[in-house]
Amino acid sequence: MGTYDKRTLVTGGAGFLGSHLCERLVKRGEDVLCVDNLFTGTKRNLGALLGDPGFELMRHDVTFPLYVEVDRIYNLACPASPIHYQRDPVQTTKTSVHGAINMLGLAKRVRARILQASTSEVYGDPEVHPQVETYWGRVNPVGPRSCYDEGKRCAETLFFDYQRQHALEVKVVRIFNTYGPRMHPDDGRVVSNFVVQALRGEDLTIYGDGSQTRSFCYVDDLIDGFLLMMDSEKGFHGPVNLGNPGEFTMLELADKVLRITGSKSRVVHKPLPPDDPRQRQPDITLAKTKLGWQPKVALDDGLKETVAYFRGVL
Numbered sequence: 001m002g003t004y005d006k007r008t009l010v011t012g013g014a015g016f017l018g019s020h021l022c023e024r025l026v027k028r029g030e031d032v033l034c035v036d037n038l039f040t041g042t043k044r045n046l047g048a049l050l051g052d053p054g055f056e057l058m059r060h061d062v063t064f065p066l067y068v069e070v071d072r073i074y075n076l077a078c079p080a081s082p083i084h085y086q087r088d089p090v091q092t093t094k095t096s097v098h099g100a101i102n103m104l105g106l107a108k109r110v111r112a113r114i115l116q117a118s119t120s121e122v123y124g125d126p127e128v129h130p131q132v133e134t135y136w137g138r139v140n141p142v143g144p145r146s147c148y149d150e151g152k153r154c155a156e157t158l159f160f161d162y163q164r165q166h167a168l169e170v171k172v173v174r175i176f177n178t179y180g181p182r183m184h185p186d187d188g189r190v191v192s193n194f195v196v197q198a199l200r201g202e203d204l205t206i207y208g209d210g211s212q213t214r215s216f217c218y219v220d221d222l223i224d225g226f227l228l229m230m231d232s233e234k235g236f237h238g239p240v241n242l243g244n245p246g247e248f249t250m251l252e253l254a255d256k257v258l259r260i261t262g263s264k265s266r267v268v269h270k271p272l273p274p275d276d277p278r279q280r281q282p283d284i285t286l287a288k289t290k291l292g293w294q295p296k297v298a299l300d301d302g303l304k305e306t307v308a309y310f311r312g313v314l
């Protein structure tokens with residue numbers, strides 16, 4: 001147990017990334033208030049934290065205002081996988097936009113530092129490769145993914161307007177594909193899909209020919225980046241990319257998962273969904289120079305941890 005010298009609010013703290021973040025913050029002695037409506041998050045993700053005096057869970061929807069005394073806010077509340085965010089697209093945009101307004105309003109009242117969990121989806125289907133923070137993106141405003149992509153873009157706009165208009169100390173990170181224990185088993189994301197299919201002995205589904213690439217960041221590396229960004233020098237607002245630049249095709253990923261699980265599953269191909277980006281890879285020069293951050297966990301090692309977690313869950 002630490003000194004509890006900082007009161008820290010984590011919205012979406014019962015989710016995949018949020019639960020890892022809460023754990024790390026409590027471990028380093030911060031007094032953590034986790035706010036979550038448990039839409040995709042669960043109390044199970046919080047495990048031992050629920051009995052820790054440095055931790056508190058509040059069931060609350062960030063689209064409604066919140067009045068609490070805190071020094072720091074990590075704003076993660078938002079369903080992150082297409083299956084979840086497309087279930088109620090209007091609520092997804094509300095969560096991003098009204099959630100950002102409410103949390104920024106709170107930060108302004110209590111003069112808290114506030115970090116926004118933005119996304120590589122703000123780049124859309126990019127013409128620039130790898131993506132640098134100065135690239136403005138190519139996003140479809142009217143497609144089925146727009147509720148998430150445009151909601152997150154608008155949230156970034158709000159963060160920077162609060163910074164300019166109210167001199168708030170904002171920190172914006174753009175997260176690229178992250179994986180690890182506590183991903184949702186049925187969220188349709190490629191790592192969890194492959195691992196769950198392999199462990200169940202089902203066919204591994206690849207959309208398209210499998211030559212499209214993605215980069216995969218292990219959750220522990222990402223949380224390091226969150227903490228460094230929150231602690232970064234005053235006046236550095238980002239946006240800053242956090243992700244693993246190592247690029248793998250879907251076929252390569254499927255091979256790794258089959259090898260690590262020892263599964264006899266086969267690979268099958270299905271048509272590509274609309275607006276699916278062909279390539280996605282972060283340029284992390286800014287994170288390296290400003291935060292001294294870069295990912296350390298190799299894909300094989302992270303996959304082993306993830307497979308071990310899913311073996312336990314299934």
Ligand SMILES: NC(=O)c1ccc[n+]([C@@H]2O[C@H](COP(=O)([O-])OP(=O)(O)OC[C@H]3O[C@@H](n4cnc5c(N)ncnc54)[C@H](O)[C@@H]3O)[C@@H](O)[C@H]2O)c1
Pocket residue numbers: 011012013014015016017018035036037038039040041042060061062063075076077078079080081084095099117118119120174175176177178179
């Ligand atoms: N995991 C990734 O690869 C990734 C990539 C880019 C961005 N992000 C961003 O990181 C954040 C966390 O993502 P995750 O992967 O942990 O997803 P997640 O779905 O596991 O976590 C989101 C959490 O927010 C909660 N939530 C949703 N709507 C809410 C609302 N209106 N009020 C309060 N709580 C609400 C959910 O219950 C859940 O606990 C999200 O903002 C997401 O957009 C994640």
